[in-house]
Amino acid sequence: MEFKRKNLLSKIATNDGHGENSPYFDGWKAYDSNPFHPARNPHGVIQMGLAENKLCSDLMKKWILENPHASICTAQGVDKFNDIAIFQDYHCLKEFREAVAKFMGRVGGNKVTFDANRIVMSGGATGANETVMFCLADPGDAFLVPSPYYAGFARDLRWRTRIEIIPVDCKSSNHFRITREALEYAYEKAQTWNINVKGVIVANPSNPLGTVLDRDTMRNIVSFVNEKTIHLVCDEIYAATVFSSPRFISIAEIIQDMDDCNPDLIHIVYSLSKDMGIPGFRVGIVYSFNDEVMHCARKMSSFGLVSSQTQYLLTSMLSDDQFVGNFLRESSKRLAKRHHVFIKGLEQVGISCLKSNAGLFFWMDMRPLLKEQSLQGELELWHVIIDEVKLNVSPGSSFRCSEPGWFRVCFANMDDETVEVALNRIQAFVLGQEIQEPDKSKHWRKKHLRLSFSSSRLYDETIMSPHIISPHSPLVRATT
Amino acid sequence: MEFKRKNLLSKIATNDGHGENSPYFDGWKAYDSNPFHPARNPHGVIQMGLAENKLCSDLMKKWILENPHASICTAQGVDKFNDIAIFQDYHCLKEFREAVAKFMGRVGGNKVTFDANRIVMSGGATGANETVMFCLADPGDAFLVPSPYYAGFARDLRWRTRIEIIPVDCKSSNHFRITREALEYAYEKAQTWNINVKGVIVANPSNPLGTVLDRDTMRNIVSFVNEKTIHLVCDEIYAATVFSSPRFISIAEIIQDMDDCNPDLIHIVYSLSKDMGIPGFRVGIVYSFNDEVMHCARKMSSFGLVSSQTQYLLTSMLSDDQFVGNFLRESSKRLAKRHHVFIKGLEQVGISCLKSNAGLFFWMDMRPLLKEQSLQGELELWHVIIDEVKLNVSPGSSFRCSEPGWFRVCFANMDDETVEVALNRIQAFVLGQEIQEPDKSKHWRKKHLRLSFSSSRLYDETIMSPHIISPHSPLVRATT
Numbered sequence: 023m024e025f026k027r028k029n030l031l032s033k034i035a036t037n038d039g040h041g042e043n044s045p046y047f048d049g050w051k052a053y054d055s056n057p058f059h060p061a062r063n064p065h066g067v068i069q070m071g072l073a074e075n076k077l078c079s080d081l082m083k084k085w086i087l088e089n090p091h092a093s094i095c096t097a098q099g100v101d102k103f104n105d106i107a108i109f110q111d112y113h114c115l116k117e118f119r120e121a122v123a124k125f126m127g128r129v130g131g132n133k134v135t136f137d138a139n140r141i142v143m144s145g146g147a148t149g150a151n152e153t154v155m156f157c158l159a160d161p162g163d164a165f166l167v168p169s170p171y172y173a174g175f176a177r178d179l180r181w182r183t184r185i186e187i188i189p190v191d192c193k194s195s196n197h198f199r200i201t202r203e204a205l206e207y208a209y210e211k212a213q214t215w216n217i218n219v220k221g222v223i224v225a226n227p228s229n230p231l232g233t234v235l236d237r238d239t240m241r242n243i244v245s246f247v248n249e250k251t252i253h254l255v256c257d258e259i260y261a262a263t264v265f266s267s268p269r270f271i272s273i274a275e276i277i278q279d280m281d282d283c284n285p286d287l288i289h290i291v292y293s294l295s296k297d298m299g300i301p302g303f304r305v306g307i308v309y310s311f312n313d314e315v316m317h318c319a320r321k322m323s324s325f326g327l328v329s330s331q332t333q334y335l336l337t338s339m340l341s342d343d344q345f346v347g348n349f350l351r352e353s354s355k356r357l358a359k360r361h362h363v364f365i366k367g368l369e370q371v372g373i374s375c376l377k378s379n380a381g382l383f384f385w386m387d388m389r390p391l392l393k394e395q396s397l398q399g400e401l402e403l404w405h406v407i408i409d410e411v412k413l414n415v416s417p418g419s420s421f422r423c424s425e426p427g428w429f430r431v432c433f434a435n436m437d438d439e440t441v442e443v444a445l446n447r448i449q450a451f452v453l454g455q456e457i458q459e460p461d462k463s464k465h466w467r468k469k470h471l472r473l474s475f476s477s478s479r480l481y482d483e484t485i486m487s488p489h490i491i492s493p494h495s496p497l498v499r500a501t502t
Numbered sequence: 503m504e505f506k507r508k509n510l511l512s513k514i515a516t517n518d519g520h521g522e523n524s525p526y527f528d529g530w531k532a533y534d535s536n537p538f539h540p541a542r543n544p545h546g547v548i549q550m551g552l553a554e555n556k557l558c559s560d561l562m563k564k565w566i567l568e569n570p571h572a573s574i575c576t577a578q579g580v581d582k583f584n585d586i587a588i589f590q591d592y593h594c595l596k597e598f599r600e601a602v603a604k605f606m607g608r609v610g611g612n613k614v615t616f617d618a619n620r621i622v623m624s625g626g627a628t629g630a631n632e633t634v635m636f637c638l639a640d641p642g643d644a645f646l647v648p649s650p651y652y653a654g655f656a657r658d659l660r661w662r663t664r665i666e667i668i669p670v671d672c673k674s675s676n677h678f679r680i681t682r683e684a685l686e687y688a689y690e691k692a693q694t695w696n697i698n699v700k701g702v703i704v705a706n707p708s709n710p711l712g713t714v715l716d717r718d719t720m721r722n723i724v725s726f727v728n729e730k731t732i733h734l735v736c737d738e739i740y741a742a743t744v745f746s747s748p749r750f751i752s753i754a755e756i757i758q759d760m761d762d763c764n765p766d767l768i769h770i771v772y773s774l775s776k777d778m779g780i781p782g783f784r785v786g787i788v789y790s791f792n793d794e795v796m797h798c799a800r801k802m803s804s805f806g807l808v809s810s811q812t813q814y815l816l817t818s819m820l821s822d823d824q825f826v827g828n829f830l831r832e833s834s835k836r837l838a839k840r841h842h843v844f845i846k847g848l849e850q851v852g853i854s855c856l857k858s859n860a861g862l863f864f865w866m867d868m869r870p871l872l873k874e875q876s877l878q879g880e881l882e883l884w885h886v887i888i889d890e891v892k893l894n895v896s897p898g899s900s901f902r903c904s905e906p907g908w909f910r911v912c913f914a915n916m917d918d919e920t921v922e923v924a925l926n927r928i929q930a931f932v933l934g935q936e937i938q939e940p941d942k943s944k945h946w947r948k949k950h951l952r953l954s955f956s957s958s959r960l961y962d963e964t965i966m967s968p969h970i971i972s973p974h975s976p977l978v979r980a981t982t
Contacts (some may be wrong), residue, residue, distance in 0.1 A: 030731070030766070035637045035798040079584040086575050086583060095566050095573035095815060103566060104559040110626075110781040145625055145806045146590075152805055156662055157515045161641075177804070182636055182662075251510070286510070301590040302810030318515040324657070325632055326625045329809035330782030335575060 039181040041173070053414045060439055067412045068444045073229065073382045074435035075263070075299035077356040078349060082298075085345050092338035094331060102334065109330040112323050114143045118333040121340035122307060126292060128346060129262045130272040142308040142319045145326025147259045147293040150306035151178040151223075153326075154289055157310075157318045158253050159185045159220040165255070166190050166208050166222045168200045170385075170421035170428070172229045172257075179223065188212055188219070191424040194387075197376065198231055200224065202242050209250065221253030221287075222246070227260040227270065230421045230430035231385050232378030234264060240276045244283050255289045262297035262350055264380040265358035277311070285311035294336070296382060298349075303332045357382070357434060360441065364433050367445040371452040375431075382434040386415070389427030391455050400426035411451045413444055519661040521653070533894045540919055547892045548924045553709065553862045554915035555743070555779035557836040558829060562778075565825050572818035574811060582814065589810040592803050594623045598813040601820035602787060606772060608826060609742045610752040622788040622799045625806025627739045627773040630786035631658040631703075633806075634769055637790075637798045638733050639665045639700040645735070646670050646688050646702045648680045650865075650901035650908070652709045652737075659703065668692055668699070671904040674867075677856065678711055680704065682722050689730065701733030701767075702726070707740040707750065710901045710910035711865050712858030714744060720756045724763050735769045742777035742830055744860040745838035757791070765791035774816070776862060778829075783812045837862070837914060840921070844913050847925040851932040855911075862914040866895070869907030871935050880906035891931045893924055 050071075058066035090096040094103040109115065116138075123136040130136075144150035159165065161184035167175060169189040180187055190208040192198040205222065212219045222243060226235040235243075247254040256273040264270040273290060277283045290309040295301035305328050308319040340346060361384065365375055368386065376385040392399040397419055404417040407429075418428035433441070530551075538546035570576040574583040589595065596618075603616040610616075624630035639645065641664035647655060649669040660667055670688040672678040685702065692699045702723060706715040715723075727734040736753040744750040753770060757763045770789040775781035785808050788799040820826060841864065845855055848866065856865040872879040877899055884897040887909075898908035913921070 030638075030733075031792075031794060031798070032636060032638055032640050032643075034640075035794060040798075040801045074588055076584070076588065079587065082587070083580055083583050086580055087577060090576070093573060093575035096570070096576050097567060100563055100566055103563050104556070107559065107562070107780040107782050108554055108556065110775075110784070145629075146804075149625075149805045156512060158510075158512055160512050160514075163512075177801075182802070182805075253510075295590075300587040302587050304590075304807050304809050312511075314511060314515060318511070318520075321520045321657075322662070324626075325629045325662075326806040327784050329784050329812040331812050331815070332809040335811070 034182060034184075039176070041176040041181075050414070052408050052412075056412075058412070058440065058443070060443070064443070065412065067408065067414050068440060068447075069414050069435065070432050070444065071414045071416045071430075072435045073296065073432050074301070075296055075353075075357075075382050076436070077299070077360065077434050078353045079299055081345075081349050081352060082300075082339075085339060085342070089338060089342070092335050094334055106330045106334050110327065112143075112320055112327060114141075114323075114328065115330070115333045115337060117341070118328075118337045121337045122292075122294075122305075125340045125346060126261075126272075126307075126309070129270070129297065129350070130275060131269055134272060134274045134278050136274065136309065140309050140311070140316055142310070142316060143323045143326070143328050144306035144308055144319070145328070146295060146301065146304045146306040147257065147291055148174065148178050148306065149304075149326035150291045150293065150308045151175070151255075151257065152183060153308055153319050153322045154255055154291060154310075154315070155179050155183040155185055156322060157315045158255075158289075159183065160218075161185065163218045163220045164188045164212055165220060166205060166212075168192050168204070168222075168224055170198070170230050170418055170423035172225060173416075173420045175223075185220070186217060188217070189422050189424075190222075194376075194425055194428070198228075198233070198385075200235070200239055200243065202246060205243070205246050219250070219252055221255060223255040223257060225257040225260070226273070227258075227264060227380035229260060229381060230383060230416070230418075230423075231376055232381035232383055233376065234268060234270055234380050236268065237271060237276065240271065240273060241280065244273075244276060244280060244288075247287050248283055251284075251287070253287050253289060255291060257291045259291065259293040260296050260381050261292070262353065263357060263382060265354040265361060266379040268379070270380065274309075274311075286314075287312070289315060297353075303336070304328060305332070305336065360433050363441060364431070364445065367449065371449045373448075373452055376428075383430050383432045386429045386431050387427065388429055389425075391452070392427045395426060397426050403427075404429070407451070411447050413447060514662060514664075519656070521656040521661075530894070532888050532892075536892075538892070538920065538923070540923070544923070545892065547888065547894050548920060548927075549894050549915065550912050550924065551894045551896045551910075552915045553776065553912050554781070555776055555833075555837075555862050556916070557779070557840065557914050558833045559779055561825075561829050561832060562780075562819075565819060565822070569818060569822070572815050574814055586810045586814050590807065592623075592800055592807060594621075594803075594808065595810070595813045595817060597821070598808075598817045601817045602772075602774075602785075605820045605826060606741075606752075606787075606789070609750070609777065609830070610755060611749055614752060614754045614758050616754065616789065620789050620791070620796055622790070622796060623803045623806070623808050624786035624788055624799070625808070626775060626781065626784045626786040627737065627771055628654065628658050628786065629784075629806035630771045630773065630788045631655070631735075631737065632663060633788055633799050633802045634735055634771060634790075634795070635659050635663040635665055636802060637795045638735075638769075639663065640698075641665065643698045643700045644668045644692055645700060646685060646692075648672050648684070648702075648704055650678070650710055650898055650903035652705060653896070653900045655703075665700075666697060668697070669902050669904075670702075674856075674905055674908070678708075678713070678865075680715070680719055680723065682726060685723070685726050699730070699732055701735060703735040703737060705737040705740070706753070707738075707744060707860035709740060709861060710863060710896070710898075711856055712861035712863055713856065714748060714750055714860050716748065717751060717756065720751065720753060721760065724753075724756060724760060724768075727767050728763055731764075731767070733767050733769060735771060737771045739771065739773040740776050740861050741772070742833065743837060743862060745834040745841060746859040748859070750860065754789075754791075766794075767792070769795060777833075783816070784808060785812070785816065840913050843921060844911070844925065847929065851929045853928075853932055856908075863910050863912045866909045866911050867907065868909055869905075871932070872907045875906060877906050883907075884909070887931070891927050893927060 053067040056066045058068045090098040093099045094106050119138040119141040122141050123138040126136045144153050164186040166188050190204045261270050288311045292307040294305040310316045374387050400417050416430040533547040536546045538548040570578040573579045574586050599618040599621040602621050603618040606616045624633050644666040646668050670684045741750050768791045772787040774785040790796045854867050896910040
């Protein structure tokens with residue numbers, strides 16, 4: 023009977039490829055059942071697991087009130103309602119493509135011009151990442167993904183496409199830098215397993231690290247994919263969240279300066295969800311230098327077109343140079359300030375974080391607080407933070423980090439008062455803890471290196487599950 | 503080199519599964535290069551290949567002006583901007599689910615109540631159809647689809663899911679009714695080919711026929727899928743376009759009255775694109791009676807969420823009972839009137855159409871005008887209609903109709919003046935033609951019956967290609 027029932031649906035529907043069904047949902051349950059509110063529930067759990075950007079929404083509201091013509095639902099704009107409501111061309115509005123291309127150029131410091139004709143729409147970065155995979159890889163093929171990486175990649179890249187993800191372990195010892203050696207190691211492993219590697223996907227700026235890739239690293243990755251004749255997908259959805267130097271460098275700028283790069287191998291995923299804080303509007307972009315991929319992705323965009331109502335609004339907004347300039351400046355300033363408050367507050371109690379200058383989160387080093395330098399130790403500490411400190415942060419294992427003890431902490435989805443409460447809680451917690459001896463930590467590192475990259479780990483999803491579940495999970499939300 | 507290049511991308515990217523790349527693009531090219539305009543280009547090609555509903559957009563505009571609070575981009579609604587722009591929960595806005603469920607019930611004549619918790623969002627019917635297939639079938643599995651059927655099904659159901667479509671040939675001799683015998687025949691054929699049939703998908707009202715399924719036919723189909731323990735997907739995206747009796751009966755109403763139906767096998771695809779004429783807003787709905795499918799489809803909706811800006815607007819609009827009632831009444835009235843004008847105009851010159859009472863098109867019988875009762879004869883006539891009569895209608899072969907000589911004619915995407923020009927043109931054309939003798943036609947029918955359902959036809963897409971290509975093709979647009 024069980025067999026029959028399973029066969030009634032597809033394998034996709036009956037396996038756990040989406041990554042949401044896991045036993046590790048206590049943390050999200052804790053948040054759901056007891057969400058913090060400064061007045062109504064001051065002892066509730068504070069949500070620090072969502073990479074939302076709420077710091078500049080006031081600027082948008084102001085612009086909207088000043089620009090009623092930008093909406094098809096105002097007296098000033100309603101004459102466009104019919105044409106827009108009926109518009110479903112998968113090329114999207116020409117003016118929208120142009121506005122997005124210009125915005126991407128500006129975010130990249132105007133070092134490179136993006137071709138509006140290469141802008142392909144998709145349903146958020148979620149849809150854009152899946153679209154690129156459908157274009158580049160067949161079921162069973164694999165992509166190399168430097169870890170720690172975005173928890174939702176399992177769903178976006180792999181679930182319905184049936185491709186595989188092979189983590190490229192990056193280490194704290196060199197600030198989680200992506201090295202040629204680590205890429206080669208992962209690639210060679212795949213070869214011995216007879217897995218066809220179709221490319222590398224990197225997030226720049228990194229989620230969860232909050233760091234940007236430097237020019238040398240990017241050139242090395244480009245050389246690597248060129249030598250292997252495999253693809254490079256750059257997820258640049260946090261490009262405009264860089265709030266201090268070094269600046270963001272798009273892969274488009276890198277390959278512009280390289281003579282020996284085959285542009286057919288290079289693809290960018292972009293989105294307005296993080297940079298502008300409008301994930302509900304579902305604007306995802308595929309920008310490929312490969313004509314065939316561009317055409318194919320465009321055909322696929324029928325499955326996730328951006329609402330024409332939203333295209334129309336954003337066309338006006340992104341075409342307003344003065345607004346865009348001011349928004350980007352102000353957003354950086356506010357992110358920098360918020361980041362500084364948290365980092366300094368943690369430093370006061372001896373907690374350090376990976377040095378970062380981008381993203382809506384930082385990467386907190388809690389290794390000294392682990393009772394045991396292991397995944398188990400990390401999850402134990404995480405449960406304490408959820409249950410007692412009442413902060414819903416995300417453990418490194420959610421991002422397939424190969425070293426236990428790191429936590430991603432989101433800082434742009436709350437107001438200043440909540441920041442203060444969160445900082446007070448974590449400071450009080452740390453001051454009450456016994457810091458573990460460094461020797462233990464060293465011992466663990468050695469042991470773990472031997473363990474990493476076993477073939478069983480490759481297909482075992484439980485390691486990333488704590489991040490997941492509940493209506494507030496990043497998988498319930500479209501992206502995180 | 504060619505081999506290497508192909509391997510660089512996926513099979514999906516390099517095969518023709520999308521259905522757009524075909525040599526038969528002269529008709530669409532003709533329209534693109536010479537589009538009709540009453541003043542600027544009165545001798546241009548009139549677009550009658552797009553199933554767009556433009557007859558009631560004035561009612562929407564009026565409502566929008568009267569309801570500024572419904573938009574987050576007005577002074578009255580902007581206070582909601584932040585909450586809505588950040589909202590990306592894949593359950594979608596609760597109020598939106600409720601409003602859509604209520605609307606679906608109303609469209610179905612309030613004979614059945616739809617459960618708001620079963621409403622799952624998707625990027626248009628395009629995304630909804632693909633989502634259902636991903637949930638129900640594995641690559642290589644097949645769905646039976648009564649023909650003639652919507653040309654975009656090849657893309658929606660099959661392209662990225664890698665499932666197969668097996669046509670169930672319906673015949674003009676019984677008004678293209680879906681019979682138990684035809685279903686059994688297709689099912690048995692699949693068995694002999696060792697193809698695993700996972701279900702049947704029917705469009706009610708039918709695209710391209712413009713007819714509704716009667717209660718007996720639906721009960722027969724439900725019995726069929728129950729006996730085989732396979733799925734039934736009902737595409738009801740034209741439900742509110744029914745403009746005269748018999749009324750539309752949703753599959754939800756049918757199974758409510760049947761004791762022996764397993765509801766886990768029944769799924770509905772819905773959309774607001776046709777019924778409300780807003781395809782640009784990309785509202786597709788999956789409504790499954792199967793809990794597992796509902797949950798899985800909801801997770802998949804992350805790839806094609808409806809913009810929260812659009813959800814918010816439509817929540818208000820669909821919750822306005824008075825507006826909805828008036829809109830549905832007025833829409834039926836206008837569609838009926840437009841349909842009547844065309845049918846009567848064609849009757850005057852001896853052209854008959856399949857009796858229909860729904861849809862944004864009718865099914866025109868041009869068999870008497872075919873020089874040869876064959877696919878070739880149909881395409882020849884179609885080229886004359888495109889090139890000389892300058893009407894872009896869609897030949898039956900685009901819909902895999904098993905009998906040549908039928909054409910789908912869209913009637914709701916133009917204004918009254920264009921209708922008059924189109925009718926004048928077709929009347930003049932028919933009056934100048936020699937009508938073929940009926941004997942020939944009979945001879946063809948016999949011959950064709952022997953030919954139908956060869957295995958080569960099953961996988962040969964060229965038969966449906968004339969419908970396709972160009973920026974105005976229904977595949978460039980998200981749906982047709």
